[in-house]
Amino acid sequence: MSAAPPTPLWHLYVPKLVTILRRGYDARDLRHDAVAGLTVAVVALPLAMALAIASGTTPDKGLHTAIVAGFLISLLGGSRVQIGGPTAAFIPVVFNVIDKFGYGGLILCTLLAGIMLIGAGVLRIGTLMKYMPQPVITGFTSGIAASIFSSQVKDLLGLTMDKVPADFFARWSAYVAHLPSASGVTVLLSLASLATIVLLRRFQPKLPGFLIAVIAGGVAVVAWHLPVDTIGSRFGGIPAALPRFDFPHIPFERTTELFPSSFTIAFLAGVESLLSAVVADGMIGGRHRSNCELVAQGAANVASALFGGLPATGAIARTATNIRSGARSPVAGMLHALFLLLFMLLLAPVMAYVPLATLAAVLVVVAWNMAEIESFKHLMSGPVGDRVVLLLTFGLTVVFDLTVAIEVGLVLASFLFMHRMSEVVAMQSDVALLEEDRDDAVGLREPDQRAQLPAGVEVFQISGPLFFAVANRLDDVLNQFPSPPQVFILRMRLVPLIDASGVTALRQMLGRCREQGTRVILSGLRDQPRRILAQMGIEPDGERLRFAANFAEAVALAAPVSP
Numbered sequence: 001m002s003a004a005p006p007t008p009l010w011h012l013y014v015p016k017l018v019t020i021l022r023r024g025y026d027a028r029d030l031r032h033d034a035v036a037g038l039t040v041a042v043v044a045l046p047l048a049m050a051l052a053i054a055s056g057t058t059p060d061k062g063l064h065t066a067i068v069a070g071f072l073i074s075l076l077g078g079s080r081v082q083i084g085g086p087t088a089a090f091i092p093v094v095f096n097v098i099d100k101f102g103y104g105g106l107i108l109c110t111l112l113a114g115i116m117l118i119g120a121g122v123l124r125i126g127t128l129m130k131y132m133p134q135p136v137i138t139g140f141t142s143g144i145a146a147s148i149f150s151s152q153v154k155d156l157l158g159l160t161m162d163k164v165p166a167d168f169f170a171r172w173s174a175y176v177a178h179l180p181s182a183s184g185v186t187v188l189l190s191l192a193s194l195a196t197i198v199l200l201r202r203f204q205p206k207l208p209g210f211l212i213a214v215i216a217g218g219v220a221v222v223a224w225h226l227p228v229d230t231i232g233s234r235f236g237g238i239p240a241a242l243p244r245f246d247f248p249h250i251p252f253e254r255t256t257e258l259f260p261s262s263f264t265i266a267f268l269a270g271v272e273s274l275l276s277a278v279v280a281d282g283m284i285g286g287r288h289r290s291n292c293e294l295v296a297q298g299a300a301n302v303a304s305a306l307f308g309g310l311p312a313t314g315a316i317a318r319t320a321t322n323i324r325s326g327a328r329s330p331v332a333g334m335l336h337a338l339f340l341l342l343f344m345l346l347l348a349p350v351m352a353y354v355p356l357a358t359l360a361a362v363l364v365v366v367a368w369n370m371a372e373i374e375s376f377k378h379l380m381s382g383p384v385g386d387r388v389v390l391l392l393t394f395g396l397t398v399v400f401d402l403t404v405a406i407e408v409g410l411v412l413a414s415f416l417f418m419h420r421m422s423e424v425v426a427m428q429s430d431v432a433l434l435e436e437d438r439d440d441a442v443g444l445r446e447p448d449q450r451a452q453l454p455a456g457v458e459v460f461q462i463s464g465p466l467f468f469a470v471a472n473r474l475d476d477v478l479n480q481f482p483s484p485p486q487v488f489i490l491r492m493r494l495v496p497l498i499d500a501s502g503v504t505a506l507r508q509m510l511g512r513c514r515e516q517g518t519r520v521i522l523s524g525l526r527d528q529p530r531r532i533l534a535q536m537g538i539e540p541d542g543e544r545l546r547f548a549a550n551f552a553e554a555v556a557l558a559a560p561v562s563p
Contacts, residue, residue: 012124013292016080017330029328036327037335039208040083040318044070044336045343046214047318047366049231049238049351050359051086052310054151055094057103058235059351061310062086063344064243067337069300069312074333076296078289079277081327083318083336084300088366089268090311092147093402097261099166101251105258108250110305112262117270117298126290132271133468134501135382135390136409138375143397143405145371148363150398155360158186158228168399186228186357193217193361210362217358218350232352240348242341243307264403265301269313273297276314278475282512283323287479317369375504381536382500385416417467420497456486457558459551463494466529468501474509484516487558491551493524503536514544521546523554 044066052062066085073084097106120126147168153175154164160181165171193213200209221230231237251258277288297313304312322332379390389412396405453459460477464470478484498506513520525533525547533539540547548554 012289013078013121013295014289015076015292015296015330016078016289017075020080020329020331025329025331030331032326032328033332034335036322036325036332038339039325040322040332040336041339041343042208042211043321044083044085044315044318044340046210046354046359046362048086048340049354050362050366051088051091053155053356053359054088054091054148054363055086055310056098057094057106057310059231060238060344061308063238063340064307065304065309065312067341067344068243068307068309069304070340071334071337072300072303073273073296073312073314074330074337076292076299077314077330077333078292078296079280079314079319080286080288080329081280081284081319081323081332082273082277082288082293082314082330083322083333084273084297084312084314085318086310087272087313087315088148088363088370089141089144089272089313090265091151092144092397093261093264093268094310095151096166096401097258101254101258104250105254106310107305107308108252108255109258109262109265110301110309110311111250112255112259113265113269113311114298114301114303114305116263116266117294117301119298120266120270121291121294121296121298124291126270126274126294131468133386133389133410133413133499134375134504135379135386136393136406136413137271137275138372138379139390139393139409140397140402140405142371142373142376143394144402145367146394146398148367148370152360152363152367155229155356156187156190156364158183158357183228185226186355189217189220189226189228189355190357190361192220193355193358194364197361197365210365213361214354214358217355218353221353221355226355229356230352231354231356234356237352238344238348240345242345243309245306246308260403264406265311266298267406268402269297269301269311270294272316273314276316276319279316280319280323282475283320378504378536379500382503383532385419386500389413389416413468417499420465420467420499453555454487454559457489457555458485458487459489459491461491461494464496466492466495466498466502466506468499470502474505475512478509478512478516484513484518486517487519487521488513489521489523489548489551489554489558491523491554492529493526493550495529496526498529498532500536503532503538506533507536507538510538510545519544519546519558521548521554521557523548523551 048062048066049059050062052059052065070083070085073082077084094106097109150168150171151164153159154161157179159175159178161174161178165174193216196213196216197209200207200212220226221228273293274290277290277293281287293314300312304310322336376390380387389409392412393405393409396408458481510520522545530547538545546557548557
């Protein structure tokens with residue numbers, strides 16, 4: 001019998017929309033997608049405007065980005081329920097580019113970033129972008145959150161100042177100098193908007209808190225003639241027109257100067273979109289096509305630039321909202337973009353009354369959610385080297401530049417890994433990743449070993465260090481089982497060390513097992529992994545998680561689940 005022909009390479013780039021339509025798509029699916037698309041559009045409307053203003057441009061640019069890029073990301077992407085558009089991660093780098101090179105410079109950056117993303121997808125670099133150390137991700141994410149809050153102080157307090165400096169220290173120096181010009185009315189409106197969002201999230205989480213706060217702020221401005229800045233007073237309103245294809249003056253002669261910022265935009269778009277796709281996979285039990293997603297992100301960014309928009313990527317919060325609202329296919333994301341277009345065409349005159357203080361409050365909440373405080377605290381309990389990477393990446397993101405922060409964070413994490421590997425290379429030379437256990441379990445050889453395991457028990461073994469470059473493989477292990485096992489034995493005798501990313505991945509795997517009702521037994525833990533797990537709060541509870549000295553003991557602990 002001849003072997004099955006290999007899967008053609010082009011299958012890696014088939015959009016999920018095509019796959020879904022081939023399987024069958026009916027009116028019921030369309031109804032679910034329409035409801036989800038409308039829900040996400042309601043959430044995205046105030047966010048798109050707020051993100052554009054915080055980036056140093058006009059609110060219509062954010063809407064155009066969400067419409068054009070959001071539609072293409074869903075149309076061409078490799079994730080079934082991904083929602084794309086402008087995100088908070090881009091604010092610091094976009095603000096700096098516009099400040100130094102003007103809006104034409106940003107268009108060039110976005111074009112170059114789009115081309116880089118397409119190239120990364122074609123070269124199948126999507127899997128490599130997953131190998132990002134957790135301290136670096138949390139460091140620059142928390143740093144971006146601090147930068148976003150810093151950028152909103154002017155509108156939160158109603159300060160009278162012409163321009164907000166891009167430099168962190170100059171910005172706060174300017175705030176302090178202009179503090180006497182603060183507006184009491186603006187401060188009260190900011191606090192009221194924040195309270196509205198927080199209370200709705202606390203007591204009515206299903207309601208669109210951002211949109212309700214924006215509507216309430218606009219009504220207050222009109223009803224009481226509040227003397228505060230609005231979209232209309234600062235930007236002249238929002239044009240009720242379709243996004244227009246345009247090719248503005250682009251400073252191609254400054255490509256070399258803009259290349260680092262372009263790389264940062266491409267890097268952020270790639271990492272955030274793939275992280276969002278992974279989160280979506282976990283929520284729906286699916287599997288995205290990473291390289292197809294990168295090509296879609298690249299095409300969307302090129303199109304966004306040609307329509308005068310901002311950089312775009314997958315938005316984790318909006319993707320989660322899409323899933324919770326019942327989305328079944330990429331059609332939901334496409335409809336979300338069309339609903340936004342409809343809102344812009346019909347509601348543009350009304351949007352002129354939206355107060356900037358309310359949009360600033362929206363971004364403060366976004367920054368708070370983005371800060372990952374719990375993750376930050378968790379990583380601070382990890383090894384010293386990971387803590388240094390975390391704090392350095394965070395500090396460089398806030399004080400200097402996101403590009404520098406990522407470069408330094410990755411280089412430091414790489415040196416740290418090499419140092420750790422040098423300490424264990426004598427102990428373990430075979431660094432195969434995750435594989436099915438093939439050791440002698442109870443004195444028997446393969447293939448008899450698995451037949452002798454108690455019913456409902458699955459076994460896997462990790463060989464080599466469990467560090468940031470292999471941590472994501474843990475999630476793939478659980479996906480291989482047709483149904484959740486009653487007991488999952490994870491053999492770790494050949495794991496000489498574990499870092500903070502490995503602990504994070506293990507914690508996530510334990511959480512999934514807990515949700516599925518699967519008991520976990522870790523066998524053969526060495527001193528370093530056992531110490532780091534205890535240091536970061538993972539210890540046996542005697543029920544859902546147990547430690548065994550060796551595999552024989554682990555099988556004995558699992559035996560009670562057998563019939």
